[in-house]
Amino acid sequence: MNSYPLEVQNLTVAYQKKPVLRSVSFQIPSGKLIGVLGPNGAGKSTMLKAVLGLLPKVDGEVKIFGKPYQEQRKLVGYVPQRESVDWDFPTNALDVVMMGRYGHLGWFRRPGAEERRIALDCLGKVGMADFAGRQISQLSGGQQQRVFLARALAQNAQLYFMDEPFAGVDATTEKAIIGLLHELKEQGKTVLVVHHDLSTVKEYFDHVLLLNGELVAEGTTEDTFTPQNLQRTYGGRIAMIQDFAAVPIEME
Amino acid sequence: MMFDFWIILTGTLVAATSGILGCFLVLRKMSLVGDAISHSVLPGIAIAFMVSGSRDSLLMMVGAAVLGLITVFLIQLLQQGGLQSDASIGIVFTALFAIGVILISRNAANIDLDLDCVLFGEIAYVQWDTLIINGYDMGPAAVWFLGITLLIVLAVIGLFYKQFKICAFDPALAAALGIPVALFHYLLMGLVSLSTVASFESVGAILVVGMLIVPAATAYLLTDRLSIMLLYSVLVGALSSAGGYYFAKWLDASIAGSMITAAGLLFLLAFLFSPLHGLVARFSKRRRMKSMTA
Numbered sequence: 001m002n003s004y005p006l007e008v009q010n011l012t013v014a015y016q017k018k019p020v021l022r023s024v025s026f027q028i029p030s031g032k033l034i035g036v037l038g039p040n041g042a043g044k045s046t047m048l049k050a051v052l053g054l055l056p057k058v059d060g061e062v063k064i065f066g067k068p069y070q071e072q073r074k075l076v077g078y079v080p081q082r083e084s085v086d087w088d089f090p091t092n093a094l095d096v097v098m099m100g101r102y103g104h105l106g107w108f109r110r111p112g113a114e115e116r117r118i119a120l121d122c123l124g125k126v127g128m129a130d131f132a133g134r135q136i137s138q139l140s141g142g143q144q145q146r147v148f149l150a151r152a153l154a155q156n157a158q159l160y161f162m163d164e165p166f167a168g169v170d171a172t173t174e175k176a177i178i179g180l181l182h183e184l185k186e187q188g189k190t191v192l193v194v195h196h197d198l199s200t201v202k203e204y205f206d207h208v209l210l211l212n213g214e215l216v217a218e219g220t221t222e223d224t225f226t227p228q229n230l231q232r233t234y235g236g237r238i239a240m241i242q243d244f245a246a247v248p249i250e251m252e
Numbered sequence: 253m254m255f256d257f258w259i260i261l262t263g264t265l266v267a268a269t270s271g272i273l274g275c276f277l278v279l280r281k282m283s284l285v286g287d288a289i290s291h292s293v294l295p296g297i298a299i300a301f302m303v304s305g306s307r308d309s310l311l312m313m314v315g316a317a318v319l320g321l322i323t324v325f326l327i328q329l330l331q332q333g334g335l336q337s338d339a340s341i342g343i344v345f346t347a348l349f350a351i352g353v354i355l356i357s358r359n360a361a362n363i364d365l366d367l368d369c370v371l372f373g374e375i376a377y378v379q380w381d382t383l384i385i386n387g388y389d390m391g392p393a394a395v396w397f398l399g400i401t402l403l404i405v406l407a408v409i410g411l412f413y414k415q416f417k418i419c420a421f422d423p424a425l426a427a428a429l430g431i432p433v434a435l436f437h438y439l440l441m442g443l444v445s446l447s448t449v450a451s452f453e454s455v456g457a458i459l460v461v462g463m464l465i466v467p468a469a470t471a472y473l474l475t476d477r478l479s480i481m482l483l484y485s486v487l488v489g490a491l492s493s494a495g496g497y498y499f500a501k502w503l504d505a506s507i508a509g510s511m512i513t514a515a516g517l518l519f520l521l522a523f524l525f526s527p528l529h530g531l532v533a534r535f536s537k538r539r540r541m542k543s544m545t546a
Contacts, residue, residue, distance in 0.1 A: 052428045078428045085422045089279060090478050099418050103429035110414060135476040
């Protein structure tokens with residue numbers, strides 16, 4: 001696997017003829033934690049969905065480990081935004097995690113003992129083993145997010161896409177997610193995370209991707225997460241940008 | 253006695269078929285699409301009738317299934333064109349239903365298809381409309397067609413249970429995993445069309461909506477597991493059929509109407525007294541919490 005985990009060439013996506021992403025091109029290095037940053041409406045989730053084939057591309061090419069996504073599905077894990085599903089659905093945590101295995105089961109095989117074992121194992125890794133049988137509407141927001149993460153782990157992928165996993169979660173969950181991200185990284189896996197909290201970027205990510213309808217900058221956090229780049233990404237919208245980025249850089 | 257048996261069996265078959273499909277409609281928040289399909293299959297039935305000139309149920313099923321899929325397709329087309337989803341549903345199904353009404357009323361003299369019967373069904377006649385193969389009386393035709401429809405529904409849902417489940421819960425992940433979400437969407441809609449046609453002769457196009465939605469909504473209040481919800485939905489439907497039938501006999505009223513009324517009563521009971529989601533349970537829980545904090 002010498003090719004990049006993710007290679008995007010000239011990606012353009014539009015909602016009802018209004019372009020949301022314009023000619024975005026980048027390559028992601030292997031085994032890194034990558035933060036995808038940008039203001040609301042910058043096209044962060046849109047980019048993820050277009051890469052996964054959930055939204056039609058107007059133009060551009062996406063390659064996962066050198067091949068089209070359709071041929072590499074089993075190498076990719078996906079954590080959608082928590083609010084994208086109905087948590088009143090009649091099912092329990094274990095069942096949701098087992099859904100991560102459906103891609104490996106093919107058309108007709110049903111999830112069995114092996115899938116159960118994997119799902120329980122993954123629930124354990126996010127500290128949710130005790131909640132396996134719990135109806136999903138009875139879980140807190142943070143616990144629901146961890147169930148989603150466990151489901152992505154069950155996909156046993158090489159490249160992960162996570163859409164705002166830190167949004168509205170408690171401290172325990174935040175810690176659990178970070179622990180998990182580092183574990184994935186140690187296993188040589190690559191993780192793209194759509195992220196909002198600029199104050200934690202330096203701490204969490206090796207790499208950043210700054211989006212604002214188009215790609216503003218991409219590279220190591222150290223070189224790319226600079227006041228100049230943030231200014232170009234967010235414009236005047238965030239007055240605190242200086243505090244997040246500049247201070248630690250000056251201290252170094 | 254046989255008369256009772258055939259009617260209750262017919263009602264139960266309608267309820268079982270609709271109840272299983274209804275669960276997926278309710279969970280996907282598509283109850284109204286079921287309503288739309290059940291009405292807009294009418295022109296399909298009428299056209300099949302005009303083409304064949306007979307009440308050949310197989311051809312009518314095909315005609316209706318095609319119209320059902322066209323309905324779903326048109327609703328989506330209008331939605332993508334920027335119309336609200338409820339308006340899209342309302343426009344498509346009333347327009348198609350109206351065309352069906354015209355087709356049937358224009359040809360009423362030539363064909364033996366009664367509009368009242370299409371709308372409200374006549375389950376009381378089930379016993380006399382028998383299927384005759386090579387001169388052998390095989391029993392009521394409706395029971396055969398409904399039975400076959402139920403088997404098809406059970407086979408398809410059983411075979412692709414995990415796909416239907418994940419498409420209902422998280423279609424984005426399903427698509428990312430490579431599950432053809434659109435295919436299963438249309439498959440479900442095709443099954444709904446099929447079950448509507450199989451049911452319309454006995455309970456009619458309007459009341460079949462009740463069987464699609466009410467038992468499924470009742471089951472939703474009673475359990476937290478999808479497989480159990482499917483089972484409860486079928487049981488509630490069967491109970492409504494039997495209870496409704498005796499209710500109708502006692503009142504000397506419409507059988508199909510009584511069956512749906514019985515389903516409505518069962519829903520009300522679940523809504524009030526379900527230990528999980530019932531109004532009483534929620535109310536007493538809140539009171540308990542209040543007295544604990546007080």
